[in-house]
Amino acid sequence: MIIAVTGTPGVGKTTVSKLLAQKLGYEYVSLKDYAMEKGIGEMKGDELEVEVDELAYNFERDFKGKNVVVDGHLSHFLNADLVVVLRAHPKLIGERLTERGYSREKVGENVEAELVDVILVEALEENENVVEVDTTGKTPEEVVNEILELIEKGVRRRVGVVDWSRVYDDVIPYLRL
Numbered sequence: 001m002i003i004a005v006t007g008t009p010g011v012g013k014t015t016v017s018k019l020l021a022q023k024l025g026y027e028y029v030s031l032k033d034y035a036m037e038k039g040i041g042e043m044k045g046d047e048l049e050v051e052v053d054e055l056a057y058n059f060e061r062d063f064k065g066k067n068v069v070v071d072g073h074l075s076h077f078l079n080a081d082l083v084v085v086l087r088a089h090p091k092l093i094g095e096r097l098t099e100r101g102y103s104r105e106k107v108g109e110n111v112e113a114e115l116v117d118v119i120l121v122e123a124l125e126e127n128e129n130v131v132e133v134d135t136t137g138k139t140p141e142e143v144v145n146e147i148l149e150l151i152e153k154g155v156r157r158r159v160g161v162v163d164w165s166r167v168y169d170d171v172i173p174y175l176r177l
């Protein structure tokens with residue numbers, strides 16, 4: 001099956017996807033690397049801009065019927081059997097992206113996206129089978145075990161596990177107000 005792991009930049013997609021793929025014995029695919037290999041999209045500054053329909057079309061042709069964990073903040077636009085939306089306290093997103101040297105603008109944009117569930121909403125528009133996992137205060141191993149348990153139990157939908165509106169005050173310094 002095709003498992004798409006998505007979420008706000010810095011939420012832990014790559015870390016979790018690689019470990020999940022390893023534990024399941026699935027192929028790991030970075031969607032960004034795949035797009036670049038296939039020459040889908042173009043670089044705009046330091047960001048790759050892709051046409052999601054073209055990406056989904058190519059991915060389907062190359063991976064349909066295979067067992068893969070696909071990692072990327074656009075992976076919920078693919079025709080996946082299960083979409084895992086990773087969540088993290090927006091303050092963690094702010095801290096991680098600041099540490100990576102992202103601009104204040106870019107950090108703010110992503111903290112705000114996590115705060116108001118942007119990726120979750122997009123994923124729900126695209127796919128019935130969406131499970132959310134809160135990574136806050138958990139190790140990558142714990143997160144992966146939680147995903148494995150959901151898969152084993154056949155859970156295909158579990159949303160509404162976080163509500164960052166309650167922590168709004170903690171992230172005001174990161175917001176572009």
Ligand SMILES: Nc1ncnc2c1ncn2[C@@H]1O[C@H](COP(=O)(O)OP(=O)(O)OP(=O)(O)O)[C@@H](O)[C@H]1O
Nearest residue numbers: 008009010011012013014015016135138139140143
């Ligand atoms: N429970 C957790 N799950 C995943 N990552 C975690 C967790 N706790 C801490 N981390 C750390 O958070 C960071 C997440 O980085 P990672 O590159 O995996 O994020 P990403 O979502 O792939 O980012 P990007 O969108 O930029 O590719 C890593 O340094 C990882 O060790």
Ligand SMILES: [Mg+2]
Nearest residue numbers: 013014015071
């Ligand atoms: Mg990544």
